[in-house]
Amino acid sequence: MQTKVKKGQIEIQWEKCKGCKYCVLTCPKGCIDISPEFNSSGYYPAVFVNPQNCIGCAMCAVVCPEIAIEVFVEE
Ligand code: SF4
Ligand code: SF4
Numbered sequence: 001m002q003t004k005v006k007k008g009q010i011e012i013q014w015e016k017c018k019g020c021k022y023c024v025l026t027c028p029k030g031c032i033d034i035s036p037e038f039n040s041s042g043y044y045p046a047v048f049v050n051p052q053n054c055i056g057c058a059m060c061a062v063v064c065p066e067i068a069i070e071v072f073v074e075e
Helices: 022-026 059-063
Strands: 007-012 032-034 046-048 069-074
Touching: 007 046, 022 032, 022 059, 059 069
Parallel strands: none
Antiparallel strands: 007 069, 032 046
């Protein structure tokens, strides 16, 4: 029997993010990185990378102090 892996996706609000990297350090799948470009507040926001690896665990959203991450899960 195969175990189904949950497929996730996240959206990070570019202007809300303060670039603290908590989500980058927390994601167990290496799905978040920091952008080389800055937002209008001068912060380097987090960006979703390697989307195929996201399991929708929502740990990134839980640790984000700015509530800038929304998680979507496909069962
Ligand atoms: S939902 Fe989980 S796997 Fe997906 S980006 Fe957030 S911490 Fe990483
Ligand atoms: S935890 Fe939130 S504020 Fe910090 S880098 Fe990630 S998205 Fe930005």
